[in-house]
Amino acid sequence: MxxxxxxxxxxxxxxxxxxxxxxxxxxxxxxxxxxxxxxxxxxxxxxxxxxxxxxxxxxxxxxxxxxxxxxxxxxxxxxxxxxxxxxxxxxxIPLISVSRNFFLGNELTRGWGPFRRLDHANANRIALEQIRAMGIRRVVDADQLVGTMSGGERQALAIARALYFxxxxxxxxxxxxxxxxxxxxxxxxxxxxxxxxxxxxxxxxxxxxxxxxxxxxxxxxxxxxxxxxxxxxxxxxxxxxxxxxxxxxxxxxxxxx
Ligand SMILES: Nc1ncnc2c1ncn2[C@@H]1O[C@H](COP(=O)(O)OP(=O)(O)OP(=O)(O)O)[C@@H](O)[C@H]1O
Ligand SMILES: [Mg+2]
CATH class of the missing domain: 3.40.50.300 (P-loop containing nucleotide triphosphate hydrolases)
Known part of the structure; x- marks a missing residue:
């Protein structure tokens, strides 16, 4: 301490x-x-x-x-x-995907200038990795809506997100x-x-x-x-x-x- x-x-x-x-x-x-x-x-x-x-x-x-x-x-x-x-x-937020939620306000992009767009593939990979690291194994698809997760899983998502950022x-x-x-x-x-x-x-x-x-x-x-x-x-x-x-x-x- x-x-x-x-x-x-x-x-x-x-x-x-x-x-x-x-x-x-x-x-x-x-x-x-x-x-x-x-x-x-x-x-x-x-x-x-x-x-x-x-x-x-x-x-x-x-x-x-x-x-x-x-x-x-x-x-x-x-x-x-x-x-x-x-x-x-x-x-x-229940009606958006796990990975959108994870990166909300910190969107992952690729490309530059007018070619800049959301990097879905990497966002999905990172979001799943991070919630799995929290011990949540039932969520296997980062495109799944947050509303389909249990209350404990949602808390885990929010905690994983805070720590990741x-x-x-x-x-x-x-x-x-x-x-x-x-x-x-x-x-x-x-x-x-x-x-x-x-x-x-x-x-x-x-x-x-x-x-x-x-x-x-x-x-x-x-x-x-x-x-x-x-x-x-x-x-x-x-x-x-x-x-x-x-x-x-x-x-x-x-x-x-
Ligand atoms: N923005 C505000 N304007 C006026 N009064 C407020 C405001 N925010 C809190 N209060 C008052 O301050 C006191 C403490 O409220 P607070 O929300 O911090 O309590 P709490 O311990 O979180 O309660 P709970 O367990 O119900 O969530 C309450 O009397 C509340 O009405
Ligand atoms: Mg309170």
Whole structure:
């Protein structure tokens, strides 16, 4: 584990009107680690990742990349720092092919000037190679529509795509939310694989079992505040579940009444 986080938030707040979506939150992500971001609906999880991925800007506080203060003006800006975000639903588009989806926004072309055109053959080959490298073997045709893939396979496609285009920090917003047990396992295994390759991961989930299976570091947001920050092994499953539900019992217990 390195000493300096690759990316961190330092005392970040984000206010929408008079709604304080994030209140003085510090959050750090290290290469080769999974940082689980937990919290109930409306706790501020998506706002936090929007700030990390350049979609929203903080009202106060600092974003640091390898310790240096940075400002992300747009998602493109964040991408140039190696931040790849896989959103739960918008990561893949169902009615286009696997390979079109893989190269969407980064189209592979050949030729030059007026002779430039899409290089389908290479795009298909690379897309299939990359998703196979993720352990997805059932997809054999890169022209097949994304809509024919299972939920786990689509997540794998989105993860493969982010990594292929240079993500060093991978942010996954509820990647297992709509998935069954087998499909979730595909995604959990991919998270482990990316971690083993030194990628820094942020994993948002409502599922305590998934979080405890892969998490190295945990932050629980409650009403915009980082109510609890801890490392693997520091809290029991019951304590984690309690915090995820809003932390009422936990807070009562720590206040000694
Ligand atoms: N663009 C916005 N304008 C106004 N309020 C917003 C905006 N984005 C988020 N909020 C508010 O900020 C708070 C935190 O929202 P956020 O989406 O970050 O929560 P979340 O933890 O991701 O919830 P969920 O688990 O339901 O996805 C909510 O009260 C939400 O209504
Ligand atoms: Mg959300």
């Amino acid at each position: 390195s000493v300096v986080p690759i990316i961190s938030l330092d005392g970040v707040s984000r206010v929408f009107g008079n709604n304080r979506a994030l209140d003085n939150v510090s959050f750090e992500v290290f290469p080769g680690e999974v940082h689980c971001l937990l919290g109930d609906n409306g706790a501020g999880k998506s706002t936090l990742i929007k700030i990390l991925s350049g979609v929203e800007q903080p009202t106060r506080g600092t974003i640091r990349f390898n310790g240096e203060a940075v400002a992300f003006r747009s998602p493109r800006d964040a991408q140039t720092y190696g931040i790849g975000t896989v959103h739960q639903d918008v990561g893949t 240079g993500a060093k920090i991978l942010i996954l917003d509820e990647p297992t939310a709509a998935l069954g047990v087998k499909e979730s396992k595909i995604v959990i295994d991919l998270i482990k694989k990316a971690r083993a390759e030194g990628i820094a991961l942020v994993f948002i989930t409502h599922n305590a079992t998934h979080a405890l299976t892969v998490g190295d570091r945990f932050t629980v947001l409650i009403q915009g505040r980082a109510a609890s920050r801890f490392l693997r092994g520091e809290k029991t499953r019951e304590e984690v579940l309690n915090l995820m539900a809003g932390g009422e019992q936990f807070e009562a217990a720590t206040h000694g009444d």
